[in-house]
Structures are given as structure tokens and as C-alpha cells.
Amino acid sequence: METTQQTESKIIELKPFADEMVVNMGPQHPSTHGVLRLELKLDGEVVREAIPHIGYLHRCFEKHSENLSYPQIIPFTDRMDYIAAMNQNWGFCLAVEKLLEADESRNFEVPERAEYLRVLICELNRIASHLLSFGTYGMDLGAFTPFLYAFRDRERLLLLFEKVCGARLTYNYVRIGGVSEIIPMEPGSIAEQNYLDEIEAFLDYFEPKIDEYNELLTKNSIFSERTTEVAVMSADMALSYGATGPNLRGSGVDWDLRRDEPYSIYDRFDFDVPVAVDVPELGAVVGDCWCRYKIRMDEMKESVRIVRQILAEGLPDGPVMADLKAVRPPKGEIYFRSEAPRGELGFYIVSDGTPKPVRVKGRSPCFSALSVMQELSRGLMVADIIAIIGSIDIVMGEVDR
Amino acid sequence: MSDFRVMLASPNFNVSESFFPNINLQDGLNWAEEFIQNVVLPRLPEAVASHFPVELGTVLVMFGCAGIFVAVVPLLPLVLVLAERKVAARFQNRTGPMRVGPWGVLQTLADGVKLLFKEDYIPPQGDKFLFLLAPYVIFACSFAVFAAIPFGQNILVSDFNIGIFYIMAISSVIVMGVIMAGWSSNSKWSLLGSLRSAAQIVSYEIPLGLSILTVIMLVESLSMSEIVASQSNGVFSWLIFRTPFTFIAFFIFFISGIAEVNRTPFDLPEAESEIVAGFHTEYSGMRFALFFIAEYANMFAVSAIAVTLFLGGWEGALPGYDILGGLPGFVIKTSALVFLMMWLRWTLPRLRVDQLMNLCWKYFIPIAFFNILGTGIWGLIFPEDTLVSTGISCAIIYIGLITAYKIAGRTFAERPAPQPS
Numbered sequence: 001m002e003t004t005q006q007t008e009s010k011i012i013e014l015k016p017f018a019d020e021m022v023v024n025m026g027p028q029h030p031s032t033h034g035v036l037r038l039e040l041k042l043d044g045e046v047v048r049e050a051i052p053h054i055g056y057l058h059r060c061f062e063k064h065s066e067n068l069s070y071p072q073i074i075p076f077t078d079r080m081d082y083i084a085a086m087n088q089n090w091g092f093c094l095a096v097e098k099l100l101e102a103d104e105s106r107n108f109e110v111p112e113r114a115e116y117l118r119v120l121i122c123e124l125n126r127i128a129s130h131l132l133s134f135g136t137y138g139m140d141l142g143a144f145t146p147f148l149y150a151f152r153d154r155e156r157l158l159l160l161f162e163k164v165c166g167a168r169l170t171y172n173y174v175r176i177g178g179v180s181e182i183i184p185m186e187p188g189s190i191a192e193q194n195y196l197d198e199i200e201a202f203l204d205y206f207e208p209k210i211d212e213y214n215e216l217l218t219k220n221s222i223f224s225e226r227t228t229e230v231a232v233m234s235a236d237m238a239l240s241y242g243a244t245g246p247n248l249r250g251s252g253v254d255w256d257l258r259r260d261e262p263y264s265i266y267d268r269f270d271f272d273v274p275v276a277v278d279v280p281e282l283g284a285v286v287g288d289c290w291c292r293y294k295i296r297m298d299e300m301k302e303s304v305r306i307v308r309q310i311l312a313e314g315l316p317d318g319p320v321m322a323d324l325k326a327v328r329p330p331k332g333e334i335y336f337r338s339e340a341p342r343g344e345l346g347f348y349i350v351s352d353g354t355p356k357p358v359r360v361k362g363r364s365p366c367f368s369a370l371s372v373m374q375e376l377s378r379g380l381m382v383a384d385i386i387a388i389i390g391s392i393d394i395v396m397g398e399v400d401r
Numbered sequence: 402m403s404d405f406r407v408m409l410a411s412p413n414f415n416v417s418e419s420f421f422p423n424i425n426l427q428d429g430l431n432w433a434e435e436f437i438q439n440v441v442l443p444r445l446p447e448a449v450a451s452h453f454p455v456e457l458g459t460v461l462v463m464f465g466c467a468g469i470f471v472a473v474v475p476l477l478p479l480v481l482v483l484a485e486r487k488v489a490a491r492f493q494n495r496t497g498p499m500r501v502g503p504w505g506v507l508q509t510l511a512d513g514v515k516l517l518f519k520e521d522y523i524p525p526q527g528d529k530f531l532f533l534l535a536p537y538v539i540f541a542c543s544f545a546v547f548a549a550i551p552f553g554q555n556i557l558v559s560d561f562n563i564g565i566f567y568i569m570a571i572s573s574v575i576v577m578g579v580i581m582a583g584w585s586s587n588s589k590w591s592l593l594g595s596l597r598s599a600a601q602i603v604s605y606e607i608p609l610g611l612s613i614l615t616v617i618m619l620v621e622s623l624s625m626s627e628i629v630a631s632q633s634n635g636v637f638s639w640l641i642f643r644t645p646f647t648f649i650a651f652f653i654f655f656i657s658g659i660a661e662v663n664r665t666p667f668d669l670p671e672a673e674s675e676i677v678a679g680f681h682t683e684y685s686g687m688r689f690a691l692f693f694i695a696e697y698a699n700m701f702a703v704s705a706i707a708v709t710l711f712l713g714g715w716e717g718a719l720p721g722y723d724i725l726g727g728l729p730g731f732v733i734k735t736s737a738l739v740f741l742m743m744w745l746r747w748t749l750p751r752l753r754v755d756q757l758m759n760l761c762w763k764y765f766i767p768i769a770f771f772n773i774l775g776t777g778i779w780g781l782i783f784p785e786d787t788l789v790s791t792g793i794s795c796a797i798i799y800i801g802l803i804t805a806y807k808i809a810g811r812t813f814a815e816r817p818a819p820q821p822s
Contacts, residue, residue, distance in 0.1 A: 023589045030677065045593070045754050142665055142751025148493040216748075222666055223750045382593070382676070383669075383753045 019043060027056045031140045031386050034396025036370075038385065050377040050385055052370055057400040065360035070096050070176055070327040073360065078170035080362060081398040083132055086125035086161070087340040088398075089174035090118055094263060095336035095347035096176045099329035113187065113318045114178035115265045120310050121164065121173060123303040124199070127206070128157040129341035130296040130303075137293055137390040138217050141226050146217050153209060156202050163195060177322035187317040200311055203304050210300055218290075218297060224282040227290035231376040231388045234287055241375075242368035245343025246299065247392050250276045250292030257339035269306045274298035289391035296393070299341075328355050335363075342366050342393055362401055366394040437462060470558055474547050478697035482509045485697070485743055492747040519686035524587050527683070531585035536684065536691040538578030543695040545571045546702045551625050553715045553728035564625035565613060568706060569606070572661065575699070576602040579670065579680050582692075586683035594679025597754060598663065598670030604761045605660040605667075611769035612650035612657070615776040616640050616710045619647065619786075629714030637791050638720075639713040644790075645797040646775040651711040653765050653772070655738070658703035660757070662696065665746040669754060704738035705731075 025038040032038065035056035041049040061080060065073045077088040100108045135150025158168045165173040165180055173180050185192045217223050233243065238251035248255055256273040258266040276284075276291035284290040331353040337346035343365025350359040369392040377385050437458045442450045483498070483506065490497030498505030523532055549564040551557040561567050576599050583595020617623060619640060620631045632639045641651045660667035671679035681692045708714060712734050715727025724730065752760070783790035 021589060023593075042593075045597075138750065142668065143749060144489070145493050145747050148495065152494060217750070220750060222752060225756055226750060226753055381753060381755065383751075 020048065025050075025385070031136075031389065032396075033136065033389060033394055034399075036389070036394070036396050036399075038373075040382070040385065042382065045381045045383075047377050047380050047382060047385060050374060052373050054367075054370070054396070054399050057396045059401070061362065061401040062360055065357060067356065069355045070329070070357065073357075074175065075170065075172045077362075078172055079397060080364070080401055081129075081340065081342060081345075081366070081395045082169055083395050084125050084129040084341045085169065085171050086122045086173060087129075087338070088345065089171065090122050091336075091338045091340060091345040092347050093174050093176050094338055095334055095349050096327065096329065098336050099332060099334045099349060099351055100176070100324075100327070102332055102334075103330040108177070108322060108324070110322055111178055111319050112316045114320045114322075116310055116313075116315050117164075117179050117320060118174055119265060119269075120199070120307060120315075121161070121179075123306045124157055124160060126303045126341045127300050128154050128161075130300050131157075133296050133341075133390075133393045134213060134217070134293070137393075138223075140386045140390040141223060143217060143220075143223070146213060149209075149213065149216075153206055156205075160195075160199060160202065163198075175321065176327050177324045178320045181320055187315065192315065196311055196315070199307065203308060203311075207301070207304055210297060210304075214297060218294060219282070224284065224290060226383070227293060227387055227391065228279075228282055228284040228288055230289045230384050231380060231391070232285060232287045233292075233372060233376060237372065237375070238287070241372045243343070243372055243392075244365045244368065245339065245341070246295040247292055247343060247365075247369050247372075249274060250287060250295045250391075252276050252286040252291075257337060257344060261337075263336075263338055269309050271302045271306050274302065289387050292391040292393075326355065328353065337363065340365060342395065342398070343369065362398075364398045364401060366392075366396075366398045370394050370399055466558075470547070471544075474544055474698070475694060477701050478694040479509050479513070481697040481701060481739065482512075482693070484739075488740065488743045489747050492744075513690060516690040517687055521688065522683070522685045524585075524683050527587035528585035531581045532683075533688075535578045535582035535585060536688045536695075538581060539575050539695045540691045542571050542574045542578065543698045543702065546706075547698070549625055550702065550705045550709060551629055551714055552705075552731055553725065557626065560624060560626045563623045565617070565628065565706075565710070566623050568625075568702075569610060569613065572699075572702075573602075573606060575695075582684070583680040586680070588683050590677045590682045591680050593676045594670045594682070597676075598680055600754075601663070601667065601669060601757060602661055604758060605657040605765075608653050608761060608765035608769045609657040609661060611766065611773060612654040613710060615644075615647050615650045615772050618773070618776050618780060619643060625709055625714075629709060629716060632713040633716050633720060635720040636713070636718040637795065638786070639711065639716075641711040642791065642795055642798065643786065644776055644779045644794050645801065646772040646779060647711065648794075648798050648801075649768060650772050650776075651707065653769055654711065655703075655707050655741075657761075657765060658707060659742055659745065660761070662699040662703050662742075664700065664742055666749040666752050667757060668746075668751060669757060700739060700742060701735065704735045704742065707738055708734045 021042045023040045023042055025040050026032040027035040027037045029036075037053040037056065039049075039051040039053060040047055041051075059079065061076050064076055068076070074089050074092060077092045078085040080088050097108070097110060100106060131150045131154045135147040135154075138144075138146030138150075161171055161173070162168050164183055164185070165171045166182060167173075185195060233247070233251050235251045235253050237243075238248050238253060243251070244255075252275060254273060254275045257263070259271075259273055274295050276286045276295060278285050279290075279294075282290065284294070329349075329351045331351060333348070333350040335346055335348040337344045339345075344363065345365060346363030348359070348361040348363065349357050352358050372392065373388060376388055380388075437453075441458065442453060445453060486508070487497045487505075489495075498508035501507040501511045523529055546568050548558040549561055549567050551560070579598045579602070580595050583591040583593075583598070586592075616628065620628050622628065622631075628640075636642070640647050642648065663670050669679075671681070676682075681689060684692060708731060715731040717724070717727065717730050779790075783793075
């Protein structure tokens with residue numbers, strides 16, 4: 001290397017294009033879904049480069065975890081993806097339980113009733129999460145009404161969650177070894193029957209609504225024009241960036257951990273995994289914003305199917321918590337992944353046999369999805385950036401952790 | 402004129418054929434002077450009347466009339482903002498504002514008072530003069546449009562012989578205010594918004610003007626009152642039904658009008674989710690309120706112009722049935738169009754910039770030119786507006802609508818429900 005170049009300061013001088021405008025979209029911006037900052041380099045309305053800057057919501061989840069006992073970490077997972085907090089709790093608990101199972105002296109097993117309750121609640125939370133995604137996506141593209149429709153339905157789900165755990169946003173419901181017993185629901189009691197009836201009433205109300213929302217937004221010609229063939233993410237690109245969940249299936253890759261690596265009791269239920277296909281009537285091609293969005297709409301139906309199967313079977317009798325004296329996993333490490341609404345949620349835990357973990361690492365689906373942003377947005381327009389952010393459905397709490 | 406004098410001067414208030422006085426600036430200053438001479442002076446005591454300064458009185462009367470106009474027209478946005486919120490609420494299964502006053506009717510008033518007391522922020526790095534000027538340019542222009550709109554028989558401020566041209570000219574100046582606001586704010590979002598707005602308004606002015614041309618070709622006048630007068634023979638003499646081409650022109654006019662007033666699906670200049678609030682991002686307090694009022698005034702004005710040009714203005718659906726000078730009919734027709742705009746706003750997503758331009762340049766402008774050609778040929782075939790020509794026109798419109806419905810229905814039926822799984 002020539003040393004003269006480094007000494008001359010003029011050579012390092014930034015030389016942007018003459019008509020380039022650098023705009024900071026965020027961290028205070030109506031549609032960055034939290035506190036994301038996008039550094040846009042614009043040529044008029046056309047985006048030359050969109051560089052996501054993250055870290056505005058970093059709350060040291062991983063470092064905190066090293067100083068807390070395992071049950072104390074669960075409320076922190078609530079704050080990761082606060083839209084689907086049940087699934088986050090569950091993802092962490094699954095990892096810890098896997099570690100506990102390694103200790104053969106304990107003979108530890110999650111009770112049947114708790115497994116059913118977990119699937120029930122987490123699938124409902126998946127619906128709530130996708131509803132919010134649907135609503136905000138409509139609002140990002142300028143349609144305000146779907147947002148309020150989505151929140152109206154989500155409100156009923158939040159009331160259902162409130163009835164089991166007392167909270168509307170940060171549930172802390174799924175615990176290590178079962179689910180919380182704060183609000184007791186005796187097996188076979190009237191309270192349980194009422195609760196299941198309420199869920200059934202919600203499903204009966206909600207299932208036709210999905211079709212209504214498809215009519216309102218999905219098949220709307222302006223909506224499809226805005227989203228189809230925009231930011232096409234090929235299957236290769238999705239895999240190489242580590243996109244998971246609806247983003248991966250939106251690119252045509254048939255992969256769902258609930259079916260392909262069944263954990264908990266998912267192998268007992270009958271459900272389909274929606275995968276994107278070309279829809280020539282609307283001009284949608286596999287991997288575009290419309291397909292990613294549509295996968296979520298279809299997944300809500302599948303979640304309804306799973307919940308209906310649980311309701312038909314009824315909750316089994318038994319305790320909701322395993323008999324755990326103290327959560328003290330044996331020495332070892334574990335990486336366990338589960339299918340959260342936004343994709344593969346993994347927890348890597350290193351234990352040294354003490355009640356506190358040595359290291360906890362969360363694998364955030366949104367973080368991987370957000371990394372595609374830069375490549376997807378090149379050469380698109382400002383309005384398309386919004387369409388991409390909405391379609392990859394990020395929650396900044398989970399990206400930053 | 403004479404009716405007005407008769408009405409006020411006679412003690413027993415006879416309602417003659419026209420109820421409202423003709424406040425018509427076209428007659429020069431005479432009307433105010435005549436008003437003083439014939440109405441005011443006879444009622445004053447002899448001693449006062451002989452020393453009454455007629456010239457000063459004339460000016461006062463004119464100021465008074467202008468004051469009524471300036472006081473009444475801003476009430477429109479006040480009502481429209483509330484209506485918008487209520488309509489939106491109904492579309493979204495809500496109740497809308499309910500706390501201030503019965504059913505929340507005073508909500509906009511409360512909001513206005515709140516905005517009045519807000520800090521008036523001026524960006525220190527911006528162009529202060531232009532920043533202060535921009536809201537007034539937009540506000541003044543959007544209200545000046547109302548001067549040429551005939552609200553009813555003889556209820557118009559000024560009956561220019563170039564009324565519609567004046568409206569087009571004045572409403573084009575609004576874009577200057579938008580650019581001023583965007584440039585002077587020294588904010589990138591404002592700049593993007595104002596440039597979007599400039600491109601959009603300038604583009605959509607073309608189909609708007611071209612569809613107005615079809616009307617002018619048929620009426621052979623630019624005067625708003627003459628355009629209304631030519632539609633006085635009931636619903637089938639309304640210009641929208643006069644020829645099949647004006648029927649198309651009405652829709653082009655209305656959609657371009659929505660684009661002109663920046664409402665969804667064409668609200669790109671103030672697209673909240675993309676460019677924060679567009680050209681008025683940096684404005685606060687009363688200056689923001691001026692933009693807001695102007696927006697709603699524009700919305701009403703565009704609807705009112707559409708009604709005047711295509712839907713018979715203040716003329717009733719049956720010839721001769723124009724109650725109270727046609728004012729209620731005019732308001733109902735305009736409100737219906739305003740409601741349609743709200744309906745669209747709360748249903749549709751927003752277009753992208755290139756799609757917006759495509760719609761304008763690739764579809765609206767060619768169709769508008771075709772309309773002009775068609776209207777010219779129609780005028781050659783039917784030089785007079787007769788029962789036959791109206792009948793043929795209505796038949797063509799009817800057949801066209803049925804065909805369009807069939808084609809649309811078939812494509813919707815053929816379109817299978819997208820089910821990727």
C-alpha cells in the first residue's frame with residue numbers, strides 16, 4: 001500500500017454523487033416499527049442505498065441473563081418480541097427444559113396439560129402477532145382502516161391472555177416446567193369450560209374475518225400493485241441471509257420447525273404450512289412483499305385450525321407445573337430453536353451447574369430478516385422501503401434485545 | 402337586484418321568485434351604493450340621512466359582505482373535519498370524538514383553540530420569510546376559489562365571465578405555497594413532500610383542465626352561472642348525462658380532483674408512513690391549522706366545482722324545483738361527493754409515486770383528449786341539445802355501464818382466491 005495516500009487527507013474526503021441526498025429515516029419515524037434508523041441515500045425518490053442502524057432498543061438482555069437465575073430471565077424474554085411474548089417465553093423455557101432433561105437423576109417431564117395450554121396460548125399469540133402485522137402493514141401503505149380492524153380483534157385475544165396470566169403485553173405465562181398457576185383453572189371446572197368457550201366464540205367470530213380482511217386489503221388492486229414484484233427475495237437469498245418463518249416461506253422454501261422438527265406436542269396436530277406460490281391474477285411472484293404478507297394471513301387460518309383441534313380434544317387432566325424443586329441444570333450447553341411468529345427463535349444457553357447461566361444468547365429471527373433490507377432495497381423507491389419493512393415484519397425489541 | 406330592494410324595502414317581506422339577493426360584483430360598485438340609497442337612507446332619521454357619507458357607507462357595506470363570506474366559509478372546514486372524523490369512526494367501528502359537547506360536535510373547535518395556544522415554531526435554519534408566508538398563500542388561494550362558486554341562485558360572490566378559468570388559475574397557485582413550505586422548512590421530509598406535491602398537482606392539473614374543456618365546449622361559456630343555467634332542465638340536462646364523453650370526463654375530473662387536494666389514494670405529499678407529514682412537517686400551532694383548514698376547504702371546493710360543472714350546480718333534479726335558491730340541493734350534492742372522498746380515503750391504500758404518474762400520463766390524459774375529440778364530434782352531430790340527443794347519450798352511458806360491470810364482474814369471478822398453500 002502507498003503511504004502517501006493515507007497522509008493526504010483529501011483522498012479520504014467523502015465524495016457523494018452531486019444529486020444524492022442522505023436522509024435519516026428514524027429513529028423517530030412513524031413506520032419503522034420501533035426505533036430503527038435507516039440511513040437512506042436518495043437520488044430523488046429512488047433509493048441508492050438503505051443502511052439499517054440498530055441498537056436503539058438495546059437493553060442488555062444477554063448480559064442481564066448472566067446475573068439472574070433461570071426463572072428470573074423469563075420476564076426479560078417478554079421484552080424481546082413484545083408482540084408475541086408468549087412464544088418468546090416458551091422458546092426460552094424449551095431450551096432450559098432441554099438442558100434439565102439431560103440430568104437423568106431428575107426424571108423431569110413437562111405435564112401434558114401444560115403442553116396443551118402452551119400450544120393453545122402460543123397459537124393464539126401467533127394470531128395476535130400476525131394480526132398486528134397485517135394491520136400495521138395496511139397502515140404503512142396508507143390504508144388506515146385495516147389497522148383498527150386488526151386491533152379490534154387483537155383486543156379480544158389480549159383479554160383472553162389477561163384471563164390466564166393477568167397481563168396484556170408482558171405475560172410471563174410459560175414457566176420452566178409448565179405454565180403459570182397465578183390464576184388457577186382447575187381441570188374440568190366451570191372456569192376452564194368458560195375459558196375454552198370464550199376461545200371458541202372468538203374463533204367462530206374471527207375465522208370469517210380473515211376472508212373479510214383478504215377482501216379489504218389482500219385483493220385490493222392498489223395494495224397488490226404496491227406490494228407485488230416489489231423487493232423479490234429469492235429462496236437462495238433468503239437462506240443465505242438466514243431469513244426464517246414467514247419470510248422464508250414467502251420465498252417458497254417449505255420449512256416450518258413445528259412440522260419439520262416437531263417440539264412439544266405439535267406432531268399430534270394436523271396443520272398445513274403455507275408456502276408462497278406465484279399468483280398471476282394479482283401479479284405476485286414468489287418472494288415479493290405480497291407473498292410474505294399473504295403467508296401471515298394464511299398462517300392465521302392454520303393457527304385457528306390447531307386451536308380448534310385442542311378445543312375439540314379438551315384439555316387433559318393433571319398438574320400444570322412439573323415438580324421442580326429448583327432450576328439447576330447440569331453442566332452443559334444447549335441450542336434450541338422454536339417457531340415463533342417471526343421465524344426461528346433460538347436460545348443458546350451455557351450452564352456450569354449453578355442456578356445462573358454462564359451465557360445466554362438469543363437468535364433473533366427479526367435480526368436476520370432485517371439484514372436482507374440493504375440488498376432488497378437497492379434501486380427501489382422510498383415508498384417501497386416502507387413496504388419492505390412492513391413485509392419482513394420486524395420488532396425492534398427483538399432485533400436489539 | 403330589484404328583487405333584493407323590493408324584499409328589504411317592503412314591510413311585509415314578500416318572497417318573490419328569487420329569495421336571495423344578488424351580491425354581484427360584476428355590476429361594479431353600484432350595488433352597494435344602491436343598497437345605501439334605497440335601503441339604508443330611508444330608514445335613517447332625516448337629520449342623519451342628509452349628512453350620511455354615502456361613499457364611506459358603500460365601502461362599509463362591501464366590507465360587511467366580504468366579512469360574512471370570510472366568516473362563513475371557514476366554518477365549512479370546521480364541520481368537514483368533524484364529519485371526516487365521524488365518518489372514519491363509523492368505517493372503523495368506532496364512535497369518534499364524543500367528549501367535547503354533545504356527540505363531540507365541539508371537538509374541532511376545541512382542537513382549533515388548542516392549536517391557537519401552541520408554540521409557533523420557526524426552524525432557525527430555514528428561510529423565515531417564506532416559512533411564514535407559505536400557509537397564507539395556501540389558505541388565501543383555497544378560499545379565493547369560493548368566490549366564483551355559485552352556491553345557489555344569486556348566491557355567489559362574483560359572477561365572472563371567466564369563472565372556471567379563474568378557479569383553475571387560483572388553485573394552481575396553491576402549489577407555490579406547498580413548494581415554499583417544503584423549501585423553507587429546511588427539512589428533508591418537507592422537501593420530498595413538497596416536490597412530490599408539485600409534481601402531482603402540476604400533472605393532474607392537465608386532465609382536470611382537459612375534462613373541464615369538454616364542459617366549456619358544450620356550454621360555450623367560462624362563466625360559472627351560465628354553466629349552471631345550461632343545466633336547468635332537470636336531471637337529464639345535467640352535463641354529466643348530456644354526452645357520453647362528459648360522463649367519462651366527470652370521473653376523470655373527480656379523480657384528478659382527489660389528487661389535486663392530496664387525499665388518499667393520492668395523498669403522497671403528506672404520506673404519514675413514508676415522509677412523516679410531508680411539506681408541513683415542521684409547522685406547528687396555528688400555521689399548521691391553516692394548512693389543515695385549507696385542505697378541507699379544498700376538498701369542499703373541488704366537490705362543489707364538480708357539482709357545478711357536471712351535476713347541475715344548484716339546479717334541482719326536476720326543472721324549477723330549486724328550494725331556497727337551490728342552496729340545500731347544492732349542499733346535498735356537494736356533501737355526497739365529499740362523503741365519497743372520505744369513503745375512498747378510509748378504504749384504499751396509497752399509490753406509489755411512479756404509479757400515480759402512470760395513471761395520470763398514460764391513462765387520464767389520453768382519455769381526456771379523446772373526450773375532447775368525442776365532444777367535438779358530438780357537437781357536430783347534435784348541434785342543439787334535444788330530447789333525441791339526450792336519449793341517445795343516456796342509452797350509450799347505460800350500455801357502457803352494463804358492459805363495464807359485466808367485464809369487471811367476469812374478471813372478478815375468474816380470479817380465484819389466492820391460496821398459496
